[in-house]
Amino acid sequence: MLSKKIGFKLTAGVVLTTLLAISLFAWFNIQSQSKNLLSEVERHARQLSEAVKSDTEYDMLRNDRERIHESIRRIGQQASIDRIRVFNKSGEIIYSSESAEIGTMVDQKAESCYRCHSLGEPLEHLETKERTRIFQPHPDSPRLLGIIDPIYNSESCWSSACHAHPETQTVLGVLDVTMPLAEVDRNIRHSQLAAIILAISVILILSLIVGLMVRWWIDRPVQELLTATRNVAGGNLAYRLTVKSDDELGMLGNSFNNMTDKLAQARLQLFQSDKLASLGRLAAGVAHEINNPMTAVLTYSSYLLKRTKGRPELHDDLQVIVSETIRCREIVKNLLDFARQTVPKKRKADINEIIGRAAKVIENQLSLGQVKLVMDLDPALPTVTVDANQIQQVFINLMVNAVDAIGENEGTIKVISRAINLHPTGVLQIKSAVCRKRHELVDRKFQVDAKPAITMRYRHKEQSGLIHLNPMYGSDEHQLAGLPPLADDVDLVCPECSTSLITEGERCPQCGAPIFVFEVPLKGLVQGCLRDGCGWHHWEQVESNWNDEFVEVSVEDDGCGIPRTQIPHLFEPFATTKGPKGTGLGLAVTWGIVDNHNGTILVESEVGAGTTFVVRIPVRS
Amino acid sequence: MSPPRDILVIEDEPVVTQAVVMVCSEEGMTVTALDNAAGALRSLRENQFRLVLCDVMMQGMDGFQFLAELDRNGIQTPVIMMTGYSTVENALKSLAAGAVDYIPKPFTADELLTVIRRSLRSSALLEAAETAGLHRESSMSFVPCPDNYLKLGYISWVRMEDEGTAQIGVCDLFLKAAEGFMQLELSMIGEDLVQGITCAVATSPDGSLHSIMCPMSGKVLEINTDAQSNPSLIEKDPYFKGWLYRILPSDPENNLQWLSL
Numbered sequence: 001m002l003s004k005k006i007g008f009k010l011t012a013g014v015v016l017t018t019l020l021a022i023s024l025f026a027w028f029n030i031q032s033q034s035k036n037l038l039s040e041v042e043r044h045a046r047q048l049s050e051a052v053k054s055d056t057e058y059d060m061l062r063n064d065r066e067r068i069h070e071s072i073r074r075i076g077q078q079a080s081i082d083r084i085r086v087f088n089k090s091g092e093i094i095y096s097s098e099s100a101e102i103g104t105m106v107d108q109k110a111e112s113c114y115r116c117h118s119l120g121e122p123l124e125h126l127e128t129k130e131r132t133r134i135f136q137p138h139p140d141s142p143r144l145l146g147i148i149d150p151i152y153n154s155e156s157c158w159s160s161a162c163h164a165h166p167e168t169q170t171v172l173g174v175l176d177v178t179m180p181l182a183e184v185d186r187n188i189r190h191s192q193l194a195a196i197i198l199a200i201s202v203i204l205i206l207s208l209i210v211g212l213m214v215r216w217w218i219d220r221p222v223q224e225l226l227t228a229t230r231n232v233a234g235g236n237l238a239y240r241l242t243v244k245s246d247d248e249l250g251m252l253g254n255s256f257n258n259m260t261d262k263l264a265q266a267r268l269q270l271f272q273s274d275k276l277a278s279l280g281r282l283a284a285g286v287a288h289e290i291n292n293p294m295t296a297v298l299t300y301s302s303y304l305l306k307r308t309k310g311r312p313e314l315h316d317d318l319q320v321i322v323s324e325t326i327r328c329r330e331i332v333k334n335l336l337d338f339a340r341q342t343v344p345k346k347r348k349a350d351i352n353e354i355i356g357r358a359a360k361v362i363e364n365q366l367s368l369g370q371v372k373l374v375m376d377l378d379p380a381l382p383t384v385t386v387d388a389n390q391i392q393q394v395f396i397n398l399m400v401n402a403v404d405a406i407g408e409n410e411g412t413i414k415v416i417s418r419a420i421n422l423h424p425t426g427v428l429q430i431k432s433a434v435c436r437k438r439h440e441l442v443d444r445k446f447q448v449d450a451k452p453a454i455t456m457r458y459r460h461k462e463q464s465g466l467i468h469l470n471p472m473y474g475s476d477e478h479q480l481a482g483l484p485p486l487a488d489d490v491d492l493v494c495p496e497c498s499t500s501l502i503t504e505g506e507r508c509p510q511c512g513a514p515i516f517v518f519e520v521p522l523k524g525l526v527q528g529c530l531r532d533g534c535g536w537h538h539w540e541q542v543e544s545n546w547n548d549e550f551v552e553v554s555v556e557d558d559g560c561g562i563p564r565t566q567i568p569h570l571f572e573p574f575a576t577t578k579g580p581k582g583t584g585l586g587l588a589v590t591w592g593i594v595d596n597h598n599g600t601i602l603v604e605s606e607v608g609a610g611t612t613f614v615v616r617i618p619v620r621s
Numbered sequence: 622m623s624p625p626r627d628i629l630v631i632e633d634e635p636v637v638t639q640a641v642v643m644v645c646s647e648e649g650m651t652v653t654a655l656d657n658a659a660g661a662l663r664s665l666r667e668n669q670f671r672l673v674l675c676d677v678m679m680q681g682m683d684g685f686q687f688l689a690e691l692d693r694n695g696i697q698t699p700v701i702m703m704t705g706y707s708t709v710e711n712a713l714k715s716l717a718a719g720a721v722d723y724i725p726k727p728f729t730a731d732e733l734l735t736v737i738r739r740s741l742r743s744s745a746l747l748e749a750a751e752t753a754g755l756h757r758e759s760s761m762s763f764v765p766c767p768d769n770y771l772k773l774g775y776i777s778w779v780r781m782e783d784e785g786t787a788q789i790g791v792c793d794l795f796l797k798a799a800e801g802f803m804q805l806e807l808s809m810i811g812e813d814l815v816q817g818i819t820c821a822v823a824t825s826p827d828g829s830l831h832s833i834m835c836p837m838s839g840k841v842l843e844i845n846t847d848a849q850s851n852p853s854l855i856e857k858d859p860y861f862k863g864w865l866y867r868i869l870p871s872d873p874e875n876n877l878q879w880l881s882l
Contacts, residue, residue: 284706287705287706288678288705288706289705290705291705291706291726291727292634292636292637292705292726293636294726294727295634295636295637295640295705295726295727295728296636296637296639296640296727297727298727298728298729299637299640299641299643299644299727299728299729299730299733300640300643302729302730302731303640303643303644303647303730306730306731322729325727326729329727336706336708346871347840347869347871389813
């Protein structure tokens with residue numbers, strides 16, 4: 001639907017505004033133009049009337065009617081003059097350029113008379129501008145401009161020889177000159193036409209330019225964004241926008257990509273926990289179900305084994321049954337151990353030493369292929385509190401994967417360890433938060449980024465609702481569906497007891513908005529800015545004591561790489577790319593161990609170029 | 622009342638019951654089998670058994686509820702728990718709930734018989750001690766044992782040391798019930814021991830293998846080589862010179878809940 005397109009709406013808006021502007025301009029322009037033209041005609045008429053008066057004055061005094069008739073008729077013949085006539089006080093037309101109407105009476109209500117005669121007693125004096133009138137004698141005829149010029153009595157009139165006028169009379173008659181306005185009207189019509197043509201061409205050009213600009217700068221990126229959101233909504237979290245501009249839409253595109261990344265990570269995490277939990281249930285169920293029949297097999301076979309000591313032909317076969325059943329028992333036990341994901345038994349350990357031990361374990365595999373292992377270990381690495389066996393398992397898994405990725409080819413595996421510092425922002429998860437009356441605000445029912453959110457109730461005028469903050473410290477992210485953006489007049493309260501979480505009198509040092517505060521039990525107060533998009537927050541105890549030290553170990557190979565679509569499934573149990581060679585548990589176990597150590601594991605990979613796994617473990621847990 | 626039978630098996634999986642009954646009968650023991658704990662409780666009120674072999678996971682009343690019922694009814698017949706869901710928690714919970722021993726499924730005929738014989742002997746020893754005038758509940762030991770020793774059932778002990786380390790050893794009743802150790806297989810220095818999981822395997826004179834459940838998790842710092850080379854030392858002085866390991870406990874607070882004085 002065209003009318004629903006943003007481009008159409010914008011273009012229509014611009015065109016309407018332009019239309020209005022041009023119309024207004026044209027209207028004022030035409031208005032002033034016609035005023036000028038009219039005043040020109042009026043001036044002309046007035047001059048003419050003065051000329052007629054002075055031309056005929058002498059003849060009037062001499063009462064030479066023939067000459068007066070002749071003068072008026074002659075002047076009235078000019079093209080720019082409609083007619084000239086003189087009528088006396090009683091309305092009789094004495095002289096006229098059209099001889100036919102001489103002697104006829106003019107109705108005092110006629111257009112040339114009503115100025116003075118409209119109010120019973122006739123006026124004897126008229127302002128100059130009121131002498132002029134514009135009228136149309138007939139709807140089809142052109143407009144006319146008439147000017148009346150009263151002829152006043154003077155001494156020469158009543159003292160002249162003919163004595164035509166008594167001395168008491170003020171106004172003797174009226175000289176009425178009318179001129180056609182056809183020329184003026186034609187000019188005005190031309191101007192109107194020109195204005196309309198101008199308006200149409202400006203609108204056409206403008207809508208073309210605006211339409212193109214909108215299409216280029218808005219329509220296309222919006223269309224791309226739309227495709228991307230549909231893709232992501234459809235579950236394709238690997239979809240990426242190619243951002244071409246650095247304007248707001250470009251920024252939107254970037255933050256869309258960012259959001260999709262986070263979403264993919266969160267889903268991975270959620271999926272991972274879910275998978276592990278169901279794997280645990282499955283393993284427990286399998287163990288219980290399979291151990292009973294295995295008990296029968298093992299008991300009977302071992303019993304028979306005891307009874308057949310003298311019969312080697314049976315004994316040896318039974319021995320195989322017993323030992324293989326015991327092997328089954330170990331497999332099930334290992335599966336249970338994995339599924340349980342035991343709490344790590346942590347103590348201080350040197351990560352470099354653990355890497356060294358892990359490297360020893362995989363040395364056999366290295367000598368098979370032509371794989372070189374390069375270690376770049378930071379000798380000044382701080383000791384970390386970890387379960388050394390589990391962490392060793394992590395490095396073994398990553399190195400074995402690297403060897404497998406290189407395969408039969410020549411290649412290099414680089415293991416780099418270093419100490420890094422990470423700001424608490426985005427690293428520290430707030431697992432518990434309480435209001436002033438010590439009600440828990442972290443609500444497991446609501447999750448942001450797959451983590452239980454800090455839930456508060458907001459109040460804004462008549463509205464009220466829950467707001468869920470991302471529990472990662474420093475994250476400005478929150479979920480607040482269909483509600484007003486956080487602003488100065490919003491109140492945040494504890495959902496349980498409605499105690500306000502806003503600190504009276506204190507203001508955000510960055511933007512001056514009100515701030516809210518909650519307590520992390522035993523770990524001090526966390527303050528945050530209320531304003532949407534400000535993002536200021538402060539956790540005094542953490543900011544001043546935060547140990548931002550992490551040990552980072554990256555395992556880098558130049559092997560085959562991992563396709564982008566497979567990365568989200570990398571840490572899922574039973575998601576192997578190695579075919580029958582792999583168990584599909586390696587990276588799932590790795591992920592579980594690193595997570596148990598409050599660490600993070602990242603993967604970067606390019607098909608054909610290689611893969612890098614980065615493990616980060618906090619020095620103090 | 623009929624004369625006491627040797628073993629009552631409570632197990633809802635017939636194939637397991639049959640296997641256990643066969644193995645035990647072949648050894649000359651009298652065996653009764655039931656497929657539910659409620660019936661077993663009734664049977665225990667009316668008849669005498671020398672030992673109960675009970676599954677943990679059962680329909681209706683489970684193994685832990687059964688142990689609690691025994692305790693309420695004052696029935697002192699020793700119970701060995703067995704389970705297919707063989708977790709450390711199940712093992713520790715069983716011992717804490719009053720079971721005398723624990724055997725994970727699946728097991729071989731010898732593993733089962735070793736545990737049964739050891740349990741029968743230990744209860745016989747306790748009975749003998751009771752008739753000799755020693756109070757049964759106060760201590761399951763014959764050799765004097767100092768107060769600060771924490772025990773996992775009648776199997777193993779741990780003594781917390783001032784340096785933050787701990788000593789681990791075997792209880793005298795376990796030793797006696799196993800009829801002494803001929804050979805001892807220990808973990809290596811640096812290995813991690815886990816509470817509730819086998820930390821040493823001893824061979825008794827009859828050739829049966831006894832798994833010794835570890836009383837506390839931690840890293841092995843030191844092994845008593847004297848005891849390893851001369852296992853009879855353990856029997857002579859189980860609480861002092863006969864210690865097995867010195868460990869650095871990894872999670873003592875959590876481990877303590879399963880231990881008793």
